[in-house]
Amino acid sequence: MKFFIDTANLAQIREANQLGILDGVTTNPSLMAKEGIRGKEAIEKHYLDICEMVDGDVSAEVLSTDFDGMVAEGKRLAAIHPNIVVKVPMIREGVKAIRWFTNNGIRTNCTLVFSAGQAILAAKAGASYVSPFIGRIDDGNWDGMELISQIAHIYNIQEFRTEILAASIRSALHIVKAAEAGAHVCTCPLDSILGLLKHPLTDIGLAKFLEDAKKM
Ligand code: G3P
Numbered sequence: 001m002k003f004f005i006d007t008a009n010l011a012q013i014r015e016a017n018q019l020g021i022l023d024g025v026t027t028n029p030s031l032m033a034k035e036g037i038r039g040k041e042a043i044e045k046h047y048l049d050i051c052e053m054v055d056g057d058v059s060a061e062v063l064s065t066d067f068d069g070m071v072a073e074g075k076r077l078a079a080i081h082p083n084i085v086v087k088v089p090m091i092r093e094g095v096k097a098i099r100w101f102t103n104n105g106i107r108t109n110c111t112l113v114f115s116a117g118q119a120i121l122a123a124k125a126g127a128s129y130v131s132p133f134i135g136r137i138d139d140g141n142w143d144g145m146e147l148i149s150q151i152a153h154i155y156n157i158q159e160f161r162t163e164i165l166a167a168s169i170r171s172a173l174h175i176v177k178a179a180e181a182g183a184h185v186c187t188c189p190l191d192s193i194l195g196l197l198k199h200p201l202t203d204i205g206l207a208k209f210l211e212d213a214k215k216m
Contacts, residue, residue: 001179004057004187006167008035010049012190017054019193024056026131026167026187028087028111029063044080051081059109059129061087062097070097078106085109085128090118095125102126109165119151123160129185134178135168144168145177152182172196 002023005016008031016022027050037046047060058081062073070093074086078101086101087109088094098108102125109129110122114137122130132151134144151164165185166178172195178186 001183002056002163002185003193004059004165004185005193006031006169006187006189008032008037008046008050010035010053013050013053016190016193021193022054022056023185024058024083024187025050025054026059026087026109026165028061044076047077047080047084051083054083056083057085057107057129058083059085059087059111061089061111065089065091065093067093067096067100070094071100074101074106074108087111087131088127090122095121098122098125098127110162111167114147116147116150116154119147119162119164120154120158120160123155123158123162127162129163129165131165131167131187133168134166134174135170137168138170145174145181148178148181148183156182172198 003021004024004026005013006026008027013025037043051058060077062070064070064073077086078084085107088098089112090110098110101108107128109131110127111131113119113130113132119130132147137144148166163184165187166183167187169186169188169192172192175186175188175192
């Protein structure tokens with residue numbers, strides 16, 4: 001399973017990258033706004049900075065909701081760097097735009113996916129990635145991980161090539177469960193990635209080894 005970091009924060013991207021386990025980055029308008037990035041030029045410069053920092057796919061989201069606007073924006077985003085993947089929302093115009101990008105050699109990440117039906121449409125349109133939002137499904141008292149399993153099953157038997165990108169990850173346990181459910185990629189906040197490191201028996205064991213080492 002590939003690891004993406006879900007942030008537009010350069011310091012956090014650098015920290016995850018230094019671990020040597022990072023395969024890419026996802027951003028969205030909320031994450032970009034959180035970093036105080038405003039205006040077309042600043043946004044494009046920020047995407048370029050991320051692409052130059054990480055050797056892997058970087059999702060950059062379109063803000064338009066009509067076909068022509070999405071295509072124009074996506075073309076501009078894709079021209080920033082070869083690693084840019086254009087992130088497109090799962091709406092009617094979005095599906096049309098994904099098909100256009102697919103036909104024109106531009107890779108896409110279909111975002112805001114909350115059902116298997118939506119995931120089928122994304123794959124039919126040729127999306128490179130489909131992003132089911134696990135945490136937000138859990139927030140509504142449904143089981144986000146069930147959706148990952150269902151999409152993985154469908155994509156497997158139908159031989160769809162779209163990669164399942166588990167998004168809206170909230171914990172280290174989510175990452176493990178997404179891996180188990182068949183996600184090809186997990187995009188996570190830095191804290192969830194670092195959470196994978198934690199086990200009390202590791203800390204206790206290391207303390208004992210270091211204590212015993214003094215007797216060597
Ligand atoms: O990748 C999508 C993700 O950023 C959404 O996460 O935590 O806002 O539901 P969250």
